Amino acid sequence: MAQTYSGPGVFKRIRDDYFSTRLNTVVTLGFAAFVIWVVWSLFGWGIQQAIWSPADKDHCGHGSGGACWAVIAARWRLIFFGLFPFEEQWRSGIACAAIVLTGGLSCVPWFWSARRLSALWIIGFAVFYCLMRGGFFGLTLVSEQNWGGLSLTIFIFASVTLIGMPLAIVFALLRQSRLPWIARTMGVVIDTIRSLPLLSILFTFAIVIPFVLPGWMIGDKLYRVIVGYALFFACYQAEIIRGGIQSLPAGQDEAAMALGMSYWNRISYIILPQAFRNALPATINQLVITFKETSLVVIIGFFEILASGNAAYGNAEWNFAHVEVYCFVGLIYFTFVFALSRYGAYLERRMAVVER
Amino acid sequence: MTNSQSAVRISDMDKYYGTFHALKGINLDIAKGEKIVICGPSGSGKSTLIRCINRLEEHQVGSINVLGTELDDNLDNIDEIRRETGMVFQHFNLFPHMTVLENCILAPMLVRKQERHLAERDAMELLTKVKIPEQAEKYPGQLSGGQQQRVAIARALCMKPAIMLFDEPTSALDPEMISEVLDVMVGLAHEGMTMICVTHEMGFARQVADRVIFMDGGEVIEQAPPDQFFDNPQHERTQAFLGQILGH
Numbered sequence: 001m002a003q004t005y006s007g008p009g010v011f012k013r014i015r016d017d018y019f020s021t022r023l024n025t026v027v028t029l030g031f032a033a034f035v036i037w038v039v040w041s042l043f044g045w046g047i048q049q050a051i052w053s054p055a056d057k058d059h060c061g062h063g064s065g066g067a068c069w070a071v072i073a074a075r076w077r078l079i080f081f082g083l084f085p086f087e088e089q090w091r092s093g094i095a096c097a098a099i100v101l102t103g104g105l106s107c108v109p110w111f112w113s114a115r116r117l118s119a120l121w122i123i124g125f126a127v128f129y130c131l132m133r134g135g136f137f138g139l140t141l142v143s144e145q146n147w148g149g150l151s152l153t154i155f156i157f158a159s160v161t162l163i164g165m166p167l168a169i170v171f172a173l174l175r176q177s178r179l180p181w182i183a184r185t186m187g188v189v190i191d192t193i194r195s196l197p198l199l200s201i202l203f204t205f206a207i208v209i210p211f212v213l214p215g216w217m218i219g220d221k222l223y224r225v226i227v228g229y230a231l232f233f234a235c236y237q238a239e240i241i242r243g244g245i246q247s248l249p250a251g252q253d254e255a256a257m258a259l260g261m262s263y264w265n266r267i268s269y270i271i272l273p274q275a276f277r278n279a280l281p282a283t284i285n286q287l288v289i290t291f292k293e294t295s296l297v298v299i300i301g302f303f304e305i306l307a308s309g310n311a312a313y314g315n316a317e318w319n320f321a322h323v324e325v326y327c328f329v330g331l332i333y334f335t336f337v338f339a340l341s342r343y344g345a346y347l348e349r350r351m352a353v354v355e356r
Numbered sequence: 357m358t359n360s361q362s363a364v365r366i367s368d369m370d371k372y373y374g375t376f377h378a379l380k381g382i383n384l385d386i387a388k389g390e391k392i393v394i395c396g397p398s399g400s401g402k403s404t405l406i407r408c409i410n411r412l413e414e415h416q417v418g419s420i421n422v423l424g425t426e427l428d429d430n431l432d433n434i435d436e437i438r439r440e441t442g443m444v445f446q447h448f449n450l451f452p453h454m455t456v457l458e459n460c461i462l463a464p465m466l467v468r469k470q471e472r473h474l475a476e477r478d479a480m481e482l483l484t485k486v487k488i489p490e491q492a493e494k495y496p497g498q499l500s501g502g503q504q505q506r507v508a509i510a511r512a513l514c515m516k517p518a519i520m521l522f523d524e525p526t527s528a529l530d531p532e533m534i535s536e537v538l539d540v541m542v543g544l545a546h547e548g549m550t551m552i553c554v555t556h557e558m559g560f561a562r563q564v565a566d567r568v569i570f571m572d573g574g575e576v577i578e579q580a581p582p583d584q585f586f587d588n589p590q591h592e593r594t595q596a597f598l599g600q601i602l603g604h
Contacts, residue, residue, distance in 0.1 A: 254412050255449035255508075259463035259515060260438035269462060273453050 046327075060321065071321035072328050075312040079329065082148015082303035082311075088140060095131040096151040099124055099158050107343055121162060128155060144222040148303030150332065156294045156304065159226045161287065164233035171238035173267065176245060193235040199296055201228045206300040225297055233290055240286060244279030245271055277351050284344030288337050305329055362421070363388045363519050363550045364409055369418035371404060371574075378404050379415070380574045388518075391551045393561040393582075396571035397597060402554045405571070406521045409552070410441045423518060439467060442512030446524040448504045450496035456483070456507050457492040460514045468515065475514070482510040486540050502533030506540055513544075520544065522553040556601060562586065570594045 007013070018028040049066025051059055053073065060068035072079075080096075081089040102124030111117055132151065135141035147155070174186040193201070205228030210218050218224070248271065256266040276283070298307040309329040313322045364386040371379035379401045386392055394402045407413040408420060411427060411434050420427040422437045451459050460479035464470040470478075483489045486506040488499075496504055505525055512520060522541065526534045538560050545551055545564040555561070561568050561582055568585040570578045570593075578591045586602075589595045 249447070249449070251445055251447055251449035252451065255443075255445060255451070256463075257412060258410055258438060258441070258443035258445075258521075259512070260435055260467045261463055262435070262467075265466045269466070270451055274451075277453065 067324050067327075068321045069324060071313060071318050071324050075318065075325075078149070078312045079305065079308050079325070080149045080151070082152060082305075082308040083146045084148055084151075085140070085142060085146070088134070088142060091131045091134065091139065091142075092147075092149070092151045095128045096154055098127040098131070099151075099154050103154075103158060125158075144220045145301075147222070149308045150305045152302060153291075153294050153304040156222075156226060156229070156297060156302075157291050160229045160233050160290060160294075163227065163230035164237060164290075167230060167234035168237035168241055169272065171234055172241040172245065175238060175242055190235045190238055193232060194239075196232075198229070198232055198293060199299065201232050202296060202300055204228065221300070222302065225300060225302070229290075229294075229297075233286070237283065237286055240279045240282045241272075241275055243282070244275030244277075247278045248274055280344060280347055280351075284341060288340055291336060291340070292333065305332065361387050363390065363423060364552070365419075365421045366409075367419050367421075369408070369415050369420060371401075371408060371413065371415045378574050379408070382418070382576060384569075384576065386550070386552065388550055389548050390566045391545050391564050392553065392567050392569060393565040394552065394554045394569045394571060395556060395558075395561070395597070396577075400571040401574040402571045403523050406443075406523055406552055406554055409519075409521060410438050410443060412443075439515065440517055441519045441521055442515055442517035443521045443523065444505070444508050444512055444525045446527050448496070448501070448508045448528075450504055450508055450511070452496050455493050455495055456488075456499070459496070459507060460511045463511075464514050479510070479514050482513050483507070485513075485543070486510045487536075500533060501529045502536045505529065505533075505537045509537075509540055509544075519550045519552065522551065522555065524554050524556075526555065526557055558586070558602065570597065572597070 008016070019025045045065070046067050050069050051057065051066060052069050054070045057068070057070045057074070060070060077086070077089055081092045084092045102120055105111055106117055106120055111120055128151075130136075131139075132147055132155075133142060133144070171186060171190060174182055175190065177183045177186070202225055205224045206221050209224055252270055252274065253266060256270045261270070294304055295306040297304055303311070306329060309325045313319055313325045362385055364384065366382050366384040369379060369382040370377070382405060394405065396402050404413055408415045409422060409427075415427075423440055425433050425436050425440075427433060427437055450456075451462070454462065457476065457479055460483065461470075461472065461475035464475040464478065465472060480489055480492065483492055486509055488503055488506055488510075491499060491503060491507070496507065499507065509525075525541070526537050529537065534557070538557060541551070541553070541560065542564055551564075553560075553565075565582050567579055568582050569576055570585070570589075570591070572593050578585070578589065578594045580590075585594075586598065589598055
């Protein structure tokens with residue numbers, strides 16, 4: 001039987017790594033004390049001395065020293081659903097769950113074909129839209145202006161990604177065009193949009209576009225904002241995809257050409273699958289940024305989750321509890337972003353195994 | 357009028373990269389079933405020449421006719437010629453995100469519209485011919501260089517081409533893997549495939565070539581059957597080149 005080297009014992013390793021000199025010992029103990037103090041304080045504030053039930057809310061903020069989670073218990077529906085009519089909020093909840101489920105399912109490899117993915121998302125969006133807007137089968141009509149909270153955040157993120165990603169592919173291919181005028185024009189468009197702040201683009205699409213376009217093209221403000229944001233996303237993502245394409249050896253395209261494959265076959269079977277693999281970490285990064293920046297729509301009057309969080313503590317009854325509300329909203333953001341980045345890590349591992 | 361026995365006919369062809377004159381006045385008539393070996397010092401234009409035959413490079417002057425189809429700006433003609441010519445590259449250029457079998461069946465299914473099970477059957481036959489049927493489900497990155505190059509040959513053959521182009525197929529291989537690739541090529545030659553090979557494997561040239569072409573500075577300097585070419589080269593540049601590669 002082959003011998004394996006198991007290395008030094010745990011204690012020896014800890015001593016070597018953290019206590020090897022007097023200075024190291026001091027630094028180690030100092031940081032350990034600091035970390036323990038932070039964790040202990042958070043534990044005391046967030047759990048031990050916290051007030052959980054709205055019934056005890058009179059104790060909140062009066063020297064109890066703990067967090068007032070009662071505000072979440074009392075106001076969570078406002079945070080999750082915004083201005084959606086109170087009696088109808090179950091619709092918003094199911095709609096939100098439908099989009100999250102659709103997103104989750106599209107992470108499963110079985111769905112990774114153009115036909116299955118598009119069928120999945122068409123159904124997902126249809127369910128979301130019908131439930132949110134209503135106006136039939138006895139569901140009362142709720143216009144887009146009253147959508148809000150988590151449902152709105154997720155809807156904006158999903159739509160921006162779904163419109164933006166195909167657009168990004170088209171932009172990247174045009175930027176790579178062999179016809180210099182097309183490539184150059186696309187380059188100028190991408191650079192222009194990338195040089196503008198997202199805020200100004202959202203403003204333009206929400207406020208300025210209605211003056212410019214004919215009436216039938218204007219659509220609801222929400223959809224204009226989504227289109228503007230998708231355009232912004234597409235320009236960034238196009239550059240990421242272009243980087244992925246350029247990192248491929250020229251021999252890949254040549255081999256496909258020599259086999260007689262057409263341009264679109266080469267793009268969809270040889271170039272893009274490999275380009276996306278190369279660009280995966282940057283793509284996940286871009287998706288995370290896009291998710292978080294959905295909060296900017298608040299400035300043109302949409303009530304996404306951060307804004308409805310503001311509203312949750314924004315009355316005389318709860319106005320002391322902003323820290324608790326922000327912690328809660330932060331936790332929701334964290335849940336989604338963390339899931340996304342773990343999924344990205346899973347994809348990278350999966351591809352590494354395949355290609356080894 | 358094209359000779360119906362010609363596989364490739366190149367007339368007065370010139371190729372420029374910008375102002376650089378890469379190929380000068382090339383005239384070449386290659387018959388069906390003929391095996392051609394092209395050799396010459398690096399930068400002599402030999403790779404460029406065979407890459408012009410399937411339009412991986414574009415020529416500027418003169419004409420190239422492949423199996424009766426004129427290679428011009430007509431995309432249908434280019435597609436037609438690429439369907440009929442297989443190419444093997446120095447660096448294999450297998451698709452790393454697909455298994456060996458998927459590499460082989462992709463183009464037959466997309467370009468020849470072959471059904472999957474037929475394409476797979478043909479691919480397995482050809483993988484058996486290049487002696488690696490057991491690697492069909494592996495990814496290219498898991499194979500050795502010699503195995504990858506044999507897969508690349510099988511992949512090209514899956515399109516059932518009439519002409520095979522080899523662009524320095526053994527130059528990127530470790531020495532001990534060269535013969536396994538050459539064996540496959542010799543077998544292919546004995547089956548009567550039309551082959552145009554850019555290679556420095558002079559043993560291979562002697563064994564299978566009908567004609568050896570020596571290029572230098574973008575021109576065809578000399579062409580002759582292998583015995584005559586190696587034993588009695590006419591041009592001094594050919595003599596110098598052969599002296600360098602055979603002289604040690």
